[in-house]
Every structure is written in C-alpha cells, then in structure tokens.
Amino acid sequence: MHYLVCQHQGDIRFQPHPFWPFNIHPMGIPGLEAAHVWGSIPFFMCYIISLLGNFTFLFVVGKEQTLHRPMYLLLCMLALTDITTSTSVIPRALCIFWFNLKGIPMGGCLIQMFFLHAVSVMQSAVLMTMAFDCYIAICNHLRYSTILINAQIAKLGLVGLTRAVLFILPLPLLLSRLPFCANRIIPHMYCDHMAVAKMSCGDITVNRMYGLVIAFVVSGLDLLLVALSYGLIIRAIIRISSKKTCQKALNTCTVHICVMLMSCTLLLFFSLTHWFGQGIATHIHIILATLYFLVPLMFNPIIYGIKTKELCEKVGKYTCRR
Template sequence: MEASNFTHYYAPTFILTGIPGLEDAHIWISIPFAAFYVTALLANFTVLSIVAKEQSLHKPMYLLISMLALSDIVTSTSFIPKALGIFWFNLKSITLGGCLTQLFFFQAGSTVHSGVLMIMAIDRYIAICNPLRYTSILSNVRIVKLGLVGLIRAVLFILPVPLLLSRQPFCSNYIIAHTYCDNMTVAKLSCGNITGSRMYGLVLAFVVMGFDLTVIAMSYALILRALLRISSKKAHQKALSTCTAHILVILMAYPPGLFSTLAHRFGQGITPYVLIILSNLTYLMPPMLNPIVYGVKTKELREKVVIFIYTTCLTGTTDYKTT
C-alpha cells in the first residue's frame, strides 16, 4: 500500500479538460483549430521542401526562414494534436512524463522561434547597413552555427522547467483546466513550494524575450539611422520592403505572446476560457501565417511557391525545374 501511494504521489496522471465552460462547443472549436494546424503544416513543409530543392534559395535569408518554419512546426505540433484529441475523442488523460515532455517541446520551440527572429533582425541590419560585406559576414555556415547556438540556448534555458516540476509533489488535484500542459498551470497543482518554478518561469520569459527584443530593437534603430542618412526615396522603399515581412512576423509573435504570458499570471479577472483560447491562438496563428507572409512578401520565394503549387496540382509531381 505504501509503495502504491508513493508512486501515485510522485507520478500522477493528469486530466486536461480542454476549454472549461465551452465543453459543448468543443467540436465546433476544433474545426478552425484543425484547419489552422493543417494549413500551418502544409505551408511550412512547402517552404522547407522548396528551399531544400532549389539551389538558388540556399542563402542565409532562406535558411533562416526554414529555421523559423521548423520551430513553428515543433511548437504547434507539441500541443495541437493533443487538443484535437480532447475535442474529438475525449482523450483527456496525460501522464506526468507526457505532460513535462509536451511542456518542454512547446517552450523550447517558442524559444528557438524567438532566437531565429533575433538573428533575422541582425541579418536585415547587415543586408541594409553593410551590403558589400554581407556574404562575408553571414555565410550559410555561419547562419547554421547561429541556428545551433539558438537551439542549444533553448534546451539549456527550458530544460530546468520540467526538471523543477518533476521534483514537485502532486497530492490530490490532477485536473488541468487547459488544452495543454503549461508551466504555471501544472505548478499550481502541486502541494509543494512552487516559488522556484514560478520565479524561473517569469524570469525566463523576460530574459529570453527581453534579450531578443533588445537586439531586434537595436538592429532596427541602426537600420533607421542608416536610412535617415540616405536622401533617395527609392532606396528607402527598397530597404523597408526587405524588412516588411520580418516586422509583420515580429508583431504576430511578441505582443500576443507577452500578453498571454502576463494574463495567465496576473489576469485573475479574465474569464478562463478566454485565456485558454487566446493562448492556443497565440501559438497557432503565427505558424500558419509566417510562411504565408514570407511567401507573399519575398519575391524569389513567391515565384518558387507558385511554380511548386502549379507542378504539384496539375502534374501530380513535386519534381520541377525553374530557370
């Protein structure tokens, strides 16, 4: 009996409720969720496929777009399939190990995403302010190394989150009122001291976002200063057009993400299902929209996408040649 209680105490099975208060509407909510997720997968895998096959796209900017696509796939896949399982098949149970694994990949994917956006800002700064030295400063090899540094950073920063939670005792309440395992949502179920998890999660959000946003802000400040020194309006438009896609992706990522993080910690007066829907859309919409934004705003990638879709839909093959 004592051994059984010991196991139950430290290795509970949690119940993800989905969206409390909207249980009757789960099937209807699942329709846009599924549509957004499938669109995100198709769009991002299309970008990855095109960049991999097309030699002319083996450039730093497109490598960064591919990294962004990979991080979007990991982030959305870490929680949407489980959410759809809850909506469609009432598969609400999840083990502590499964919960912590989901939490790790979700937050690691988000951290990599933020790091890639930061590197993209540096890429835009060098392309506009030091165009003659661009290829020597940012080679493909250097971009890959920066991507690996971003991945290692994500693992090192995020790994303590599930490790801290795995040491927490869970006594009786195993109900998670959410569609996925979130750091603070799981921590609040513990009957132990969660000060460490609470503080680390909050500091992590501000350190990662704060550092990445500072670098992004500095890059665009330097870009703006360089543009103010140029009198040609055509040069202004050309420079700004190269930054439009990146700025749109930043606006879709950081403001909603920061608001969702703060609302979950301090938004006691907000209806719970509003917070849950908001947090799901915050990390589902960017993976769907990012490849579309870059596909529309980047001429070279847009042309390849059109050719890819034409050959795939009309000829039934993904083998295509471009000139």
C-alpha cells in the same frame, strides 16, 4: 512504493516517485465543453492549412539552390519552430475535443511541456537572428556575404537551440520536487509549466519566479536587441538619399518586421496574461494560448509569399507545374 502518502491539514498529498506513475488530465476549454466538437473545427482547419503552407515553403527552399541563402535558412528555422509547437499542442487537443481522451502520463506531460517552452525560446532566438541579418544587409551590405554565410547561420541556430535547452531543462526538474494533490486536472488543453505547477499542494514560488525570469530575461532581452537592430536600420534608411535604394532597403526588412512583430507580441502577451491576468476568465486564457500557437503558423507562409517576390515566383513555379 511508487509514491508516499502523507496527511497535511486534512488533505492527502502524493509525493511522486521520479517516474510519476500517474496521469494528468487536461480538460480542454473549461466552461465550453458543450462546444468542444464545433469549436475544434476552426482549430483543425487552421492547423491543416498552415501545415500545408509551411511544408510547401520548406519544400521549395530545399529544392531551389538559389534560395539557399541566410534569409531563407532563417525563415526555414522559423517554419520548423512553428510546426513543432503547433504539432505538440493541436493533435493532442483534438483528441480531447473529439474523443474525450484527457488522460496523459506525467512523463508525457513533462515532455510536451519541455518541447513547447524550448521551441518558444528557440523561436525567439531565430527572430533575433533575423533582425541581425536585416541589420547587416542594410547597414553593412558590402560585407554581408562575408559576415553572414550559411555556415554562420547554422552555428547561430545551434547556439539558439543550446540556449533553449539550458533555459528550459530546469522546468521539469523544478516540477519533480513538488508534492501533487489527488486532484490532477489541468484546466487547459495542454501541459504548460505553470498549469502543471498549480496542481501542486506545495510552494510554487520558485516555479513562478523562474517562469518570469525566462519571460523577461530571454524574451525581453531578445526583444530589446531586436528593437535596437531595427532602430539602427530605420536610422540608416532615413539617411539614404536615393528613393529607389530606400525602397529596396525597406523591402529587405519588411518580411522580418512583420514576422517579428506578430510572433513576439503574441509571445509576450501570452506570458504576461499567464502571470498577471488573474481576473481574466480561464477560457480566455486558453483561447489566447491556442492563438499563440496557431496564428504565426498560419500567417508566416502568407507573409513570406506576399513580401518575398523571389519566393512567390518559385512557389508559383511548382504549384503551376502540379
């Protein structure tokens, strides 16, 4: 048998087999079903524009040897995390909006959930490394070229990826122990950990607690280290007597600060509303979650181009040539 059926307080529970031979049904945006087609147009346009921007950025950095430096490698990692998260969500959401294709196998749902959360933790690690990069560039610039080299950035990226996998791997394992009810509808457009857990007929206290641990220990600790780095940076800038040097130092870390504030604020706000925003309407939760995936992906390339003169010139060279 693929699953066991048991009676409990008048309800039928389904104890899933490890291979979960049933489908999950994300509903899109509950309450706004009539507007799904029209509402999907802004999502689709933002997704296409942002993909073009990020892939252009990756192409230019890959082609230009002069941009093979730690700061640009970190921005490439950030661009890759943005592309991965949005691509895991938006195409599937568009299938719901346009074709009403709501069924997804439980295994596929867990894979989507794993990628979403793992890449989010990876993104947090990249932002923390960017803050460290900025701190070294300003507060210890004479040793910058020896402390942060491309090989070191690659190692830090591997550490961040390993941390993400180790922290997120328990999530599907925690879900595997839960009994699921006959109603397997998610009031969401993708498979989020807590959205899937709330379908269960069992006790999801452990799932809630572990989700909070990830939100506060991982994201909270990373934000604390980022804040510490920028606090030291601001102190160092204040002590610089030369106005020209001070301006140069500010330009060095402005792009990092803009990207960090946008991404971390959205991540923390999204996490907090998921656990403590019971009074917020469901469609507001879902729209905020979608903005978390779309806004950084759309605005990060713009921030890179505006705040980084060298990158802007290289992009202009290739676009004008075309």
